[in-house]
Amino acid sequence: MNPSWRKPAGMFAILALILVWVVLIASFAGTISQLHWTLQAIVYLVTGIVWILPLKPLLRWMELGTWR
Template identity: 70%
Template sequence: MARGQVKATWRKPAGMFAILALILFWVVVVASFSVQIGALPVLVQALVYVVLGIVWIAPLKPLLRWMETGRWRA
């Protein structure tokens, strides 16, 4: 392999599908609690949705590392 060439792997497409599946799963989970969240005061709702909007990112770091290096841990 010549210098600078990158070998294509199956990890990146698989990781993309895993990210999409994670987002879909998270949307379904959050939407299933929408009635309970909707009963809260507006400012609390905003806080809950902001926190839930950030929490789903946590599992992405190891997944992105695996996509790039093939290892789950540093």
């Protein structure tokens, strides 16, 4: 069985996704820091979970070679 190129490519795509998401959220840090601490916690909790959503199709593609 030959190793697939999709797994290393997917790994780099996941790392790129994390990097882009961190930079995006960090760019709003000034705005978020002006919120009440409970709202800040909710914003960071939600944004900490939302980045996971695109991973399911990406992981499926890495494993099966299809997006569906």
